[in-house]
Structure formats: structure tokens, C-alpha cells
Amino acid sequence: MKIANFATEYFFAKYEFSTPYQLCNSDCETLSVDELLKMADVPLADFGRLSLGYTESLGNLPLREAIAAGYKYITAEDVIFLGSPIEGIYLAARAILEAGDEVIALSPAYDALVNMFEHVVGAENVRKWCFKPGASQWELDFDELESLINNKTRLIVVNFPHNPTGFLPTRTQLDQLVNSVYLHNLVLFYDEMYFDLAHQGTPSIPSVAELNPRTVVLSGLSKTYGLPGLRSGWLIVQDKALRDEIINWKFYTSICPPAPTEFLTTAALKVKNQLRDRSLAQIESNLKLADAFFARWPELFTWRRPLAGSTALVEMHVPSVEVFAEKMAREAGVLIQPATTLGWDDHHFRLGLGRAAFGAALEKFEEYLKMH
Ligand SMILES: Cc1ncc(COP(=O)(O)O)c(C=O)c1O
Known part of the structure; x- marks a missing residue:
């Protein structure tokens, strides 16, 4: 059975390792194994002694306990450690949905958060909950959500902080979402890959895992913690029946996590606040450069400043951003990155704010604009 092209990944496969000045990465600045282990005070020799045999399918217990410790009311039993973060989207789509179910998904979105669900229930059964361009930031109408729900709706798929708009709900909006899910007896798939990246002045919100047991939460170390090459991700699933369904699908995909990923994730979790602070500092400093840049080009761009996360969705007044x-x-x-790769129109692009080379790349962008 065919699935829609994964436009974002095709785009990165074409350009990521051949284009020197990148302004669209969603991950934050990374670090080496050596740097990570030093930061976590773990001897490199311990890594050398790691056995490369099969691992426990859900992740080893100390690792799942360390993950659970990051949330209130969550225990190791609720944690499924994955073979990669994106695997969690696949497993959830497969395990939650039956033919005839309807899904509500955000738009624009990271492709898998729409395409995977369209693949499973049919594109006609996925209703889009669309962001709206406000004067100075992206907006999402939480009352509109109610009008999208009908008696076939089974699942709502969201991602906050949101890639690409950088939107973060207020606590009131989050409660409204959680209440809708509860009242209509739905499941919520909530992607928290950019968790804990609220920008200065944006009130942070708790993990939804702490608010609603009918939620499947996806998280991992790729974005906030700058470790995408680790392929470290997990699901929090409190509903036992659903968790068992997901685990069954996992046996068909990755079986068990890579041992090096488990080892390095355990180290990274020891210093996760330090890693998060490092990413946030980079984002805040890049945001200042972005503010100044967009103030110099008011005719060419509409800058809707993100509230959280490491990306922004920028409007560009050209005939075709692609x-x-x-x-x-x-x-x-x-x-x-043209927003057409994220299911949006050809007048926007994604800006990535987490990389150390952002300033140099922005200078090159400006030089190019001045020449044309
Ligand atoms: C919202 C969102 N969810 C999930 C993923 C997948 O993460 P990973 O590439 O680490 O598997 C991404 C990656 O860009 C993302 O932006």
C-alpha cells in the first residue's frame, strides 16, 4: 500500500549534507559523545564495555525509571523506549486506529503527523485543524476543534511546541483540549519532541502526560536536547490495553532499542536540564538576530515570532518560495525550507533557530537578498 511522499525528509536528503548555510533545521546544536559523557560525568571506558547483545524490548528498567522521573504521576511501566522518535508516530497510528475512524490533525505539520494517519484511515478521514496567521504570531482556534469532532472521530493528533509555527498553547487552551478529548472519549496523540523550550516571556505548560491518561505522548532527545543522531525517543502510554497494542506493533518494527542509544540516553538524562538550557540560550540569541533581520526587511517578510520550540514559520512575499x-x-x-513540504502554501518557509551557525547563515541570506 502506497503512502504519500515524506516531503521534509526528501528535502533534507537532497540538501542537508550539500548546502553549507542552513537556516531550516529543527534540531538544536549537537555535541560529541566525548562532550556528552564528560558533561554527565560518565567515563568513556564504560561505553567501551557496553555489551552489544539484544536489549530489553521496552528499554531497560533504570532507563525507563529515569524517563518516568521527568513526569509527575508516571511510572516506568508507562514508558516504551523506541528504536527512534519517529517510530512512535507509526506505532501509534497502527495501534490506535481501525478502518472507518476519523482523525483530526494540525496543519501545517511535520509530514508524518498527517501522512501516517492518512495512510491508515484514508486521507478523506483526516480533518485538518489549521493554524491562522495573526498579526504578530500564529494562532490556533481551540473552539474550532469542537466543530471538527463527530461521532466517527477517534484520535486527535497535536504537536506542541509546534513545528513549524513555534506555537505553544496557554494552560487554559491545553485544559480545553484535554477536556474535549475526555468528553468525547477520544485518544490524544501529543508530540512533545520540542518539550520544555518555552521562550522568554512565554508561560510554560506541563507535559500532557500529567493531565490526561488517555494520551499517547511522544518525546525524545532529538530537538530540545540536541541529540538527533542518537535516535532516542519514547512513548508514555498509561492505558494498559493500548500500550500492549503498541508493543505488539513495535515487535514488528524495531523489536528492542539499540544498546548504544540506551547507554547514551541514560547519560543524557542525567544532564537534561543543562542540555535544554544550552539549546534555549542558542535559540534566544538567534531570535534576537532574527528580530533584527526581519525589522530590516519589512516589505519582504511577515515575521510571526514563535512562542516556543526551535522553529518559526515565516511569510515571504515572493511569487513562489519553492x-x-x-x-x-x-x-x-x-x-x-519551503512550507509546501509541510502541507502549507508556497508563501512561507520554515526557519530553524537552534543551530550555532545560524548567525553566519543569516548573513549569507541577507547578502543574497541584497544582490537580488
Ligand atoms: C514534530 C516532530 N515529531 C517527530 C519528529 C521525529 O524525530 P526524529 O527525526 O528524531 O525521529 C520530528 C523531526 O523533525 C518532528 O519535528
């Missing part, structure tokens, strides 16, 4: 982005990548080696 054509512009492709030309700029070829001529100047500067990369922006």
Missing part, C-alpha cells in the same frame, strides 16, 4: 529557495540553495548555498 522557486526562490531552490535558486538560493543552488546559487548561494543558503537553505530555507
